Amino acid sequence: KAGVTQTPRYLIKTRGQQVTLSCSPISGHRSVSWYQQTPGQGLQFLFEYFSETQRNKGNFPGRFSGRQFSNSRSEMNVSTLELGDSALYLCASSSTTAGNTIYFGEGSWLTVV
Amino acid sequence: GENVEQHPSTLSVQEGDSAVIKCTYSDSASNYFPWYKQELGKRPQLIIDIRSNVGEKKDQRIAVTLNKTAKHFSLHITETQPEDSAVYFCAAEDTTGNQFYFGTGTSLTVIP
Numbered sequence: 001k002a003g004v005t006q007t008p009r010y011l012i013k014t015r016g017q018q019v020t021l022s023c024s025p026i027s028g029h030r031s032v033s034w035y036q037q038t039p040g041q042g043l044q045f046l047f048e049y050f051s052e053t054q055r056n057k058g059n060f061p062g063r064f065s066g067r068q069f070s071n072s073r074s075e076m077n078v079s080t081l082e083l084g085d086s087a088l089y090l091c092a093s094s095s096t097t098a099g100n101t102i103y104f105g106e107g108s109w110l111t112v113v
Numbered sequence: 114g115e116n117v118e119q120h121p122s123t124l125s126v127q128e129g130d131s132a133v134i135k136c137t138y139s140d141s142a143s144n145y146f147p148w149y150k151q152e153l154g155k156r157p158q159l160i161i162d163i164r165s166n167v168g169e170k171k172d173q174r175i176a177v178t179l180n181k182t183a184k185h186f187s188l189h190i191t192e193t194q195p196e197d198s199a200v201y202f203c204a205a206e207d208t209t210g211n212q213f214y215f216g217t218g219t220s221l222t223v224i225p
Contacts, residue, residue: 004156033212043157043202043215056211090156101147102213104156 002027004105006091012111018079021108025072025093032074033102034066037088046089049074081112115140117205119216126193127224134219136203137185145206146186147213148177152199160201161188193223 005024013019025032033048045058049068066076072093078085088109092102116139126132138146144165149157163170163177163186170177174193179186190197203216 031211035215042217043204043213045212045214048211050211056207056209058212101159101162103159104149106156 004091004093004103006089006105006108008108009106010109010111012113013081015081015083015112017081018077019081019110020075020077021089021091021110023074023076023091023093023105025074025091026103029093029095029103030072031094031100031102032068032072033092033094034074034076035090035092035104036060037090037107038086043090046076078110083112086110086112115143115205115207115214117203117214117216119203119219121219122217123220123222125222125224128193128195130193132188132190132193132197132221132223134188134201134203134221135185136187136205136216137183138205138214139184140205140208141181141184142208143205144208146177146179147204147206148188149202149204149215150199151202151218157202190221193221195223195225197221198223 007022031050034046036044047057052068063079068074088107090107091105094100094102119136147162150160151157163179174191176189200218200220202218204213
């Protein structure tokens with residue numbers, strides 16, 4: 001099976017712009033979650049989607065949003081970018097619900113200048 | 114919500130020695146605890162996991178122990194090799210089953 005695929009891998013944006021990141025889960029996986037990884041804060045949960053519904057959301061401002069499509073692919077969007085949004089954004093997928101392993105993609109490296 | 118603490122933040126060992134990384138969690142209802150290894154510039158990859166109905170699990174040179182009463186779990190790597198050098202993250206699953214709380218990571222260096 002192909003792994004979790006994220007695009008783009010690297011991008012540079014200017015403060016105030018917005019960005020959209022894409023994630024294709026492992027085939028058959030219906031749960032997609034997003035994490036922000038920074039050197040100081042580690043891995044922080046952003047949100048999780050299952051069957052196109054957001055089931056859980058982390059403690060991030062409303063500038064961070066996401067969605068999931070009927071084919072389980074997911075996107076996350078960050079509006080009005082700030083310097084502090086520079087991070088590695090990781091998408092993870094799992095098959096269903098509790099107790100299932102999540103598998104990470106390679107991530108999207110976002111730099112805000 | 115859940116809070117996961119991980120120690121130490123950095124660890125250096127001689128090749129062939131053992132390495133131990135410890136994590137504590139706050140939510141006694143958490144039931145699933147995976148460990149991930151992240152090499153520089155790569156994705157976190159699952160190396161071992163444990164569920165609350167098991168006290169210990171072993172996979173070749175890697176083992177994880179869980180003490181539910183004390184709310185802590187540990188990763189043990191024996192006979193370390195240079196390729197074990199990486200950042201290791203522990204995690205605890207939220208009781209809703211929809212998110213994971215991660216420790217802040219341990220940077221392990223195995224000195225040849």
